[in-house]
Amino acid sequence: MKIACCLKRVPDSETRVKIGADGKSLDEAGVKFVLNPYDEFAVEEGLRRRDKAGSGEVAVVCLGPAAAQETIRTALAMGADRGVLLQTDKIPTDGFETAKVLAAELKDGGWDLILCGKVAIDDSSHQVGPMLAELLGLPCVTAVAHLEIEGTKGVAEREIEGGIEVVEFPLPAVITADKGLNEPRYPALKGIMAAKKKPLEVKPVQLGAGGIEVLAMTLPPERKEGRIVGEGPDAIPELVRLLREEAKVL
């Protein structure tokens, strides 16, 4: 099976956000970057599918700065075969621009399966996977938490409000991974060593201006300082009174 996984380099979920000097972006000083957690599910799924098929490859593709080589190495250490860095100084805010660059790289690749994360945890766009699928003319199922593939037929399950949607689709296809799809492995020391020798191709790319202009980045409005109503069950009548009379939510 020929499988491609799209990876994004994102700030760790524990990051304390400081706004940069331009007032429009994250101050990256001291920020630890990681492989987007949902992309770990994508890589893991790719590896399992490749190994089950007994042949093929898992290629990982990342649009990002030079430092994203490290992100790609993480996936190689998990077991992916090769990496491609589409190098740019700045990852676009407009996910459609990202999708276009990825599509240009992946078209005519003869992929059986293209895996993305359901969302990147930094800008939470929820869009690159399905946009990529549209650009490539491939069927797509998003936010997949369970996947079965038999030959060129796939069945996927995705969570919707109040239920689970069971979706059938033909391969080749684009799938975006949700939590629950699998348990991503941790790279073993052997994998980390091997990753250093795996091919990693770097290609500079040009990006369009995109259709989203960032005007400002701000910290969220502070929640109004809350208060401790009291201790133990005795505080409950007062809590209920506050919820009714002050917050007016009951």
Place this chain on the structure above:
Amino acid sequence: MTKILAVLEQRDGALRKVSPEVVTGARRLADALGGTVEAVVCAAGTVQGTDQMGRFGADTVVTLTAPAFAKYSPEGYAQAIAERVTAGGHAAVVFSASATGKDLAPRVAARLGVALAGDVTDVAVEGGKVVAMRPVYAGKAVLKVKVTGTPAALSLRPNIFTPVERPKAGTAETVAVQVPAGRVVVREIKAAEAGALDVAEAQIVISGGRGMKEPGNFKVLEELALAFGGRAAVGASRAVVDAGWRPHADQVGQTGKTVSPTLYIAVGISGAIQHLAGMRTSKVIVAINKDKDAPIFKVADYGVVGDLFEVVPKLTEEIKKLHG
């Protein structure tokens, strides 16, 4: 005349709760641009509730029908909506960032060749252009963005755009559309337990964390949910979902659902940053925790320090009195 398209949602022939929210967001743009709102819904036949959309500011409500629309059809819906926009020259297309909207909106945007501002919490018009607020970094920052292309495609975070009465004609129309069956086909929807409300849709969410000690103890929270009548759902932290105590569908947070209920009650949850990511836009937050230094108290409007097994039953009792 400037036209805004509001994409409604239905399941089993009835409009979903996010529909009036989308009309409200679209109306706001239409008012600012001096335009009209056309609401559309894809369905196999008539849809219950479409006659209510005029109340919230829809000038027309168009049901796009096709046999393939008995269930959600990703490719069919995308084609029908993209064609509608191409033919109608709408200035903006507004979706909900529901599970379906998150799947559909990027497909439509890509077909139209435009950017998508997803999961926004506020919209306005500045200098004739749509601007929107988007939470990023799990809600730790907010981006103000201008959508420069046309049409502007947006999806609205559920539960944030409280429907506002803004009566318009709401003239109904049905248009049969030609779409292929599509390669991606929804076979079935396995419904969650009958009557169980989804945490993403409930007005009140009561979430339990590791402090619940064991799965069976969640009945304490279920009893409280029951006391609120049909309005409350029980959610969970990742710790208890990972432990297998609760299904993933109930998880609130960065790798679970984003909820914005009127009232969020966190019980035995410490308030890790990844949990806060999923609930910090709730209108009112109550925390019940035995540790007075738990970080959850920093975001809670009201906190009660104490043993949840004493505090929650008392709360249930008081709520029952209210509704009794």
